[in-house]
Amino acid sequence: MKLIKNTTVLCAALGLTVIATPSLSYETGDLIVRGRIISVDPQDDSSSVSINGASVAGSGASVDSDIMPELDFTYMLDPHWGLELILAYTEHKVDAGGSLGGLNQIGDTKVLPPTLTLQYHFAPTSNIRPYVGAGINYTHFFDSTVKGALDAPGADLEIDDSWGLAAQAGVDIDLNDTWFVNFDVKYIDIEADAHIKNGANIKVDIDIDPIVWGIGIGRTF
Numbered sequence: 001m002k003l004i005k006n007t008t009v010l011c012a013a014l015g016l017t018v019i020a021t022p023s024l025s026y027e028t029g030d031l032i033v034r035g036r037i038i039s040v041d042p043q044d045d046s047s048s049v050s051i052n053g054a055s056v057a058g059s060g061a062s063v064d065s066d067i068m069p070e071l072d073f074t075y076m077l078d079p080h081w082g083l084e085l086i087l088a089y090t091e092h093k094v095d096a097g098g099s100l101g102g103l104n105q106i107g108d109t110k111v112l113p114p115t116l117t118l119q120y121h122f123a124p125t126s127n128i129r130p131y132v133g134a135g136i137n138y139t140h141f142f143d144s145t146v147k148g149a150l151d152a153p154g155a156d157l158e159i160d161d162s163w164g165l166a167a168q169a170g171v172d173i174d175l176n177d178t179w180f181v182n183f184d185v186k187y188i189d190i191e192a193d194a195h196i197k198n199g200a201n202i203k204v205d206i207d208i209d210p211i212v213w214g215i216g217i218g219r220t221f
Helices: 002-020
Strands: 031-041 059-063 066-076 081-087 090-098 105-112 115-121 128-146 156-159 162-174 179-188 191-197 201-207 211-220
Touching: 031 090, 031 179, 059 201, 066 090, 081 128, 105 156, 105 191, 115 162, 128 156, 128 179, 128 191, 162 191
Parallel strands: none
Antiparallel strands: 031 066, 031 211, 059 090, 066 081, 081 115, 090 105, 105 128, 115 128, 128 162, 156 191, 162 179, 179 211, 191 201
């Protein structure tokens, strides 16, 4: 009971602090800069692995999660509408699955996924400013290498670049008249068509489609 009472008092105090904080008020031409820590959580689904053109029944592949910093810039077209460019890179392991699960990790790659979204900000003059957005993503895979049992002299992993749609929702909450905290979640459509050459030709197509959770801090210029 004491814990509930103390929690209620704390929430009320935080609410009063937010109400008392001067609003930043987004205006036409503002540049909003945010730094976030993001968690990239793939919701992956893959085709069967093919070896020299023959599909391996029950096989597949998956991509692991990663946590990295992210930097983004939003240019306000007017007080409600803004364009956000999201810049980050992440690193991921590629693991065999299903009937080939015993191979474990078969590769790793770095991912550069610049994403441009058009945002709508519901309350640009408030201390709490929720928004939604939708846009387009381009994903470039680089420094991809073969790992584990499939690695051999001269082995090579190539992953085709990907174009896809993106959607997001988030909120900016003022700390004072200069800085705010940000909470953000995105869904990004990313496909990884992977090709391993190690004496054999091994192919698998993975729909990575991550949910990207972010928390950070920002300010307006």
